[in-house]
Amino acid sequence: MARKAGIIGGGVIGGGWAARFLLNGWDVAVFDPDPEAPRKVGEVIANARRALPALSDGPMPPEGKLSFASTITEAVEGADYIQESVSERLDLKHRVFAQIQQVAPGTPIGSSTSGFKPSELQQNAANPATIFVAHPFNPVYLLPLAEIVPSAKSDPALIDSAKETLREIGMFPLHIRKEIDAHIADRFLEAVWREALWLVKDGIATTEEIDEAIRMGFGLRWGQMGLFETYRIAGGEAGMKHFMAQFGPCLTWPWTKLMDVPEFNDELVDLIAGQSDAQSGHHSIRELERIRDQNLIGFLRVLKERNWGAGKVLLDHDARRRQAMPAPSPDHAQPMEMARMHVLPGWIDYNGHMTESRYLFAASETSDAFLRHIGADIAYVGTGFSYYTAETHIMHLGEAKLGDALSGTVQVIHADEKRLHIFIRILKGDEAVATLEQMLLHVDMKAGKTCAAPPAILDRLLPIAKAHAALPKPEAAGRHVGQKK
Numbered sequence: 094m095a096r097k098a099g100i101i102g103g104g105v106i107g108g109g110w111a112a113r114f115l116l117n118g119w120d121v122a123v124f125d126p127d128p129e130a131p132r133k134v135g136e137v138i139a140n141a142r143r144a145l146p147a148l149s150d151g152p153m154p155p156e157g158k159l160s161f162a163s164t165i166t167e168a169v170e171g172a173d174y175i176q177e178s179v180s181e182r183l184d185l186k187h188r189v190f191a192q193i194q195q196v197a198p199g200t201p202i203g204s205s206t207s208g209f210k211p212s213e214l215q216q217n218a219a220n221p222a223t224i225f226v227a228h229p230f231n232p233v234y235l236l237p238l239a240e241i242v243p244s245a246k247s248d249p250a251l252i253d254s255a256k257e258t259l260r261e262i263g264m265f266p267l268h269i270r271k272e273i274d275a276h277i278a279d280r281f282l283e284a285v286w287r288e289a290l291w292l293v294k295d296g297i298a299t300t301e302e303i304d305e306a307i308r309m310g311f312g313l314r315w316g317q318m319g320l321f322e323t324y325r326i327a328g329g330e331a332g333m334k335h336f337m338a339q340f341g342p343c344l345t346w347p348w349t350k351l352m353d354v355p356e357f358n359d360e361l362v363d364l365i366a367g368q369s370d371a372q373s374g375h376h377s378i379r380e381l382e383r384i385r386d387q388n389l390i391g392f393l394r395v396l397k398e399r400n401w402g403a404g405k406v407l408l409d410h411d412a413r414r415r416q417a418m419p420a421p422s423p424d425h426a427q428p429m430e431m432a433r434m435h436v437l438p439g440w441i442d443y444n445g446h447m448t449e450s451r452y453l454f455a456a457s458e459t460s461d462a463f464l465r466h467i468g469a470d471i472a473y474v475g476t477g478f479s480y481y482t483a484e485t486h487i488m489h490l491g492e493a494k495l496g497d498a499l500s501g502t503v504q505v506i507h508a509d510e511k512r513l514h515i516f517i518r519i520l521k522g523d524e525a526v527a528t529l530e531q532m533l534l535h536v537d538m539k540a541g542k543t544c545a546a547p548p549a550i551l552d553r554l555l556p557i558a559k560a561h562a563a564l565p566k567p568e569a570a571g572r573h574v575g576q577k578k
């Protein structure tokens with residue numbers, strides 16, 4: 094049975110949390126008194142559906158059920174985890190916790206607060222032990238970081254289980270050991286924000302020039318190495334000590350106005366908002382979100398290929414998912430289900446459906462799984478032998494659309510010492526959207542020649558071939574292009 098998340102507050106951040114839980118298979122109940130909340134949350138979830146699956150290399154779990162509750166009680170009743178994301182006002186958060194704890198006194202309550210300390214959130218609570226900071230980053234459905242801040246009153250076991258819940262939905266819970274206003278990351282954002290306000294107010298730079306200064310340079314560095322690793326490299330071969338010696342004195346020079354805050358009046362707000370409109374007002378917020386999401390997906394995918402930083406979190410999440418959803422256990426008496434996948438945004442072409450090259454990709458996921466099954470796995474390839482594909486014939490029979498769940502089956506038509514002739518069906522439910530007939534040859538990679546597969550492989554392959562010989566031969570097997578049906 095799907096677990097339930099109670100999401101209290103359905104604005105920018107609550108909508109993002111709802112999307113992350115929902116797309117990771119949790120049922121989600123949202124409470125927000127704003128009558129526009131269902132529309133806003135719906136739009137955030139629609140953007141998340143276009144984005145989050147693009148980070149995963151395996152099939153997404155079936156989406157959970159989304160509901161909008163008419164009271165806090167209804168939203169949190171029976172919830173396994175509660176996330177509070179109401180406006181940043183302490184009195185409001187206290188009232189919300191009191192209502193939650195009347196019905197769910199023992200359930201973990203993460204607060205999205207950007208700045209309040211957990212001990213402040215817990216004041217006068219019926220059960221302070223369950224309330225902690227779980228501070229996410231926008232867009233919550235793509236960025237992995239959640240700063241987890243407990244206080245001395247928190248229950249360590251509950252904090253551990255909340256961190257595990259967040260890992261399950263693909264997040265990176267960073268445990269903040271000592272509570273402090275604005276936690277860790279928002280202290281940096283606050284510093285940069287203050288400095289930027291001064292630069293605009295003093296007429297040094299426009300909002301656009303400031304954004305260029307960030308995105309053309311240090312913003313790119315920070316996303317992959319952070320601050321200290323970046324500065325270590327900036328110290329050259331002499332490293333961090335040299336960097337500190339060279340730039341330490343600047344700390345006393347007038348390089349920052351950080352200690353001051355510009356007077357926050359209508360004039361400043363109009364100046365910033367006017368420049369921001371000129372810079373970005375030609376895009377709607379939803380368009381900007383989609384542009385941001387596609388850029389983030391590109392960055393995150395590169396980091397994933399490199400098993401680095403946030404990319405590591407994505408790889409770990411895929412591995413967890415694979416464990417939670419074990420690979421299909423193929424039945425030799427019929428075409429064997431070897432792979433499951435879902436159609437990702439990058440697989441869609443200008444016709445709005447899965448593009449032709451991805452059918453070959455889906456087939457190689459399927460045949461690779463079959464090869465692993467008969468022992469021709471990556472360790473075997475390491476010994477210098479492998480199967481190479483010599484020929485493929487693809488037939489397109491149906492359409493697959495974004496997000497469709499697909500599976501790949503293998504039927505062995507013939508196998509001998511050197512040859513492996515298979516028929517792959519790419520299925521959407523029971524319907525074949527494509528079939529691929531393939532001839533693979535067993536190869537001595539060093540010699541660049543075909544050779545007989547060893548007994549260890551043939552002992553697994555030939556019994557399957559024998560069992561499959563009893564199956565009806567696929568009608569399309571042996572077909573050539575242009576042949577009449």
Ligand SMILES: NC(=O)C1=CN([C@@H]2O[C@H](COP(=O)(O)OP(=O)(O)OC[C@H]3O[C@@H](n4cnc5c(N)ncnc54)[C@H](O)[C@@H]3O)[C@@H](O)[C@H]2O)C=CC1
Pocket residue numbers: 101102103104105106107124125126127130177178179180181182185189205206207208228229230231
């Ligand atoms: N916007 C951001 O970039 C980030 C915000 N946060 C934090 O997340 C929390 C929410 O911020 P946003 O989503 O940006 O604000 P928002 O203004 O977009 O959404 C707040 C929502 O809370 C709802 N609300 C007010 N009273 C409520 C109640 N009694 N019960 C349920 N819902 C209620 C409002 O109707 C509104 O939809 C804040 O604590 C904020 O500091 C955290 C990370 C980033």
Ligand SMILES: C[N+](C)(C)CC(=O)CC(=O)[O-]
Pocket residue numbers: 206207229230231279282
């Ligand atoms: C501006 N902010 C303090 C609300 C920012 C955050 O809390 C985190 C974020 O997503 O930038």
